[in-house]
Amino acid sequence: MKLMMTAAALCAALSAPALAQDMFEFEGKSWRIEAELVERAEFLGRDALHFRDGVVWIDGSQFETGEITFEMAISGSPGHTGVLWRGQGVGDWEKFYFRHHLNNMPDSVQYTPAYDGVTGWQIFSDPDAISQVHHGLNRWMNVRVVVAEDQADIFMDGQLIHHIPDLQREDGAGWVGFWQLAPNGVASGYVRNIQITPERNPDIIGVSERPMMEPTANLVRTWRVSAPFSEAQLAEQSFESLHASHARWTTLEVAYNEIANLASVTRHSEGDTVFAETTIMADSPRTALVRFGYSDRVQVFLNGERLFVGSNDWRSRDYRYLGTITRHVAVPLNLRDGENTLTFAVSETFGGWGVTAALEEADGVHIAR
Numbered sequence: 001m002k003l004m005m006t007a008a009a010l011c012a013a014l015s016a017p018a019l020a021q022d023m024f025e026f027e028g029k030s031w032r033i034e035a036e037l038v039e040r041a042e043f044l045g046r047d048a049l050h051f052r053d054g055v056v057w058i059d060g061s062q063f064e065t066g067e068i069t070f071e072m073a074i075s076g077s078p079g080h081t082g083v084l085w086r087g088q089g090v091g092d093w094e095k096f097y098f099r100h101h102l103n104n105m106p107d108s109v110q111y112t113p114a115y116d117g118v119t120g121w122q123i124f125s126d127p128d129a130i131s132q133v134h135h136g137l138n139r140w141m142n143v144r145v146v147v148a149e150d151q152a153d154i155f156m157d158g159q160l161i162h163h164i165p166d167l168q169r170e171d172g173a174g175w176v177g178f179w180q181l182a183p184n185g186v187a188s189g190y191v192r193n194i195q196i197t198p199e200r201n202p203d204i205i206g207v208s209e210r211p212m213m214e215p216t217a218n219l220v221r222t223w224r225v226s227a228p229f230s231e232a233q234l235a236e237q238s239f240e241s242l243h244a245s246h247a248r249w250t251t252l253e254v255a256y257n258e259i260a261n262l263a264s265v266t267r268h269s270e271g272d273t274v275f276a277e278t279t280i281m282a283d284s285p286r287t288a289l290v291r292f293g294y295s296d297r298v299q300v301f302l303n304g305e306r307l308f309v310g311s312n313d314w315r316s317r318d319y320r321y322l323g324t325i326t327r328h329v330a331v332p333l334n335l336r337d338g339e340n341t342l343t344f345a346v347s348e349t350f351g352g353w354g355v356t357a358a359l360e361e362a363d364g365v366h367i368a369r
Contacts, residue, residue, distance in 0.1 A: 023059065024049075027194060030059040034090070035180065037188070043073055044140060048190040057087060057177025058194070064173040066199035068145040071192045075138050077101040079180070079187020082110075083145055086174035091117030094169055095179060096145065096154055096162070098135050100187050108133040109154070109161065113168040118263035122295045122314075122352030123256055125324040127209035131162040146202050153206045163206020168256060168264070216258055218359040220278045220367055223260045224249045228271030231297070231347040239304055243275060243343070252276075254356065259293070259325055262346060263353040276355050277343040279368035282335040288365045290342065291330040292357035295323050297347040300331060303340055307331050314351055325354050335365060 022033040026040060026049045035054025043050065048071075063085055074081045082097020093114050102108050107130040112120050121129075135141060135156065144155040149171055152164040176196055180189045226246040233242055250265045266274055282288075292300070293312070300308040308331045314323040333342065346355050359365060 024056070027192070029194070031056050032059050032177075036182075041190070043075075043190045044138065046071070046140065046192055048073070048192040050188060050190050051178065051180055052188040053180060053182045053185075055084070055177055055179050057084065057175050058196070059175075061176045061196060062173040063147075063176050063196055063198060064171065065147050065149060066202055067197045068147070068176055068195070069197070070143055070194040071140050072098075072143050073138065073140050073190040074098055074100050074135070074187070075190070076182065076187030077137065078184065079182050079189075080110075081180045081187070081189035082178070083143070084175075084177045084179055085145065085147060086169060086172060087177055088172075088174050091115070092169075093174065093177075094152075094167055095119065096152075096164070097179065098133070100137060103136055104132060104134045106130065106132050108135060111152075111162065111164045113261075113264075115169075115261075115263040116267045116269055118268050118348060118350070118353050120261060120263060120352035120354065122322065122324045123259050123261055123354045124352075125322075126257060127211075128163070128165055129256075131209075133161045146204065148202055148204050151204045151206075153204055160206055163204075163208065165206070165208040165210075166256070168261070216358050218362045218367065219254070219258055220260075220357045221254050221258075222369070223252045223254070223276045223278055223355070225252045225260075225262060225265050226275040228266045228268065228274050230271055231273040234273065234299060234345055239301055239306065239343075243304070246275065257325070257356070259354040259356045261352075261354050263348070266353075268348060268353065272349070273345055273347040274353075275343050275345055277341055278357075280333070280335060280340040280342055280359070281366050281368050282337060282340060283364040284337050286335055286364055288333050288335060288362050289330050289360040290333055290357055291327045291360055292344070292355065293325040293327045293329065294344065294346050294355045295325050295352045296349045298355070299345040301341075301343040301345070302333050303336070304343075307333075313349060323351060325352060325356060327356055327358060330360070339368070 037052040041050040079100035087093040154162040
């Protein structure tokens with residue numbers, strides 16, 4: 001079944017729904033409900049918590065390291081169902097989920113952190129974030145999540161199915177819960193027998209699946225990121241006035257896949273666009289090429305002059321296009337002698353708010369540290 005949903009609708013669904021928080025009792029635990037449907041139901045002969053489109057989380061749970069075990073079944077397709085831990089608020093958590101409709105495909109399962117509802121699968125798209133798993137529908141799976149300080153192993157039916165070598169959110173205790181997305185209203189999740197076992201130094205047995213690669217030369221490794229604002233302001237105001245209005249800037253280092261995860265230092269609920277910029281030094285007037293990637297939309301400025309406008313949204317090319325972030329776009333930069341400011345206005349709908357850039361043809365040019 002094809003995933004038929006507008007980007008705006010999916011954006012809303014990927015965040016925790018803005019629903020009143022109700023309470024629900026199951027297996028002796030109090031659950032907070034931020035989902036369209038929650039009920040106790042029998043599924044495949046077992047009593048379970050049945051939920052759809054949103055988040056259910058265990059009230060008062062405080063988990064940092066140790067094990068989370070549960071039985072899970074997923075039904076309907078397309079859909080996404082998974083477990084959350086170290087939750088800090090609506091849309092701030094670590095997440096691992098199963099894609100109902102991609103059983104036994106390279107991206108059957110997904111790890112991603114989330115910040116203010118921005119789930120960054122367009123950034124986290126390598127073998128350390130996705131795996132091929134034969135999970136199937138309409139069957140009970142025994143799932144075990146082992147969380148250390150900055151790593152995690154995921155087991156299904158006693159077998160290691162995924163290793164996360166670098167958890168992205170800061171260490172710290174937070175709540176445990178489950179998340180579900182049903183794009184066509186037919187998918188749902190079932191969980192039961194949930195056990196949370198804190199442990200200070202649990203054993204991690206998985207290893208990174210990412211191929212070893214040399215660091216990219218002339219990569220922008222540190223960005224200055226503005227406070228968020230509305231994308232509409234890019235059309236309503238001049239670049240100079242809009243840029244000058246931002247007095248608060250945050251320094252952001254690139255991290256996963258050499259991408260700056262903009263959601264990690266700003267709040268999407270306060271605005272869907274930020275400026276991310278760097279300073280380039282040239283020893284004389286010259287031209288250099290910058291190769292970059294972004295999500296979801298971008299306007300690129302050099303010394304205040306707009307050079308490029310682009311869209312990398314999910315399905316912006318065709319119905320299969322994911323919008324993952326890679327450096328497959330390049331523009332020439334006509335640099336002046338001395339200091340040059342390269343600015344990306346990056347706008348986000350859903351799926352990953354990020355930017356990455358590296359210079360090519362860079363003789364006599366360097367990125368200021």
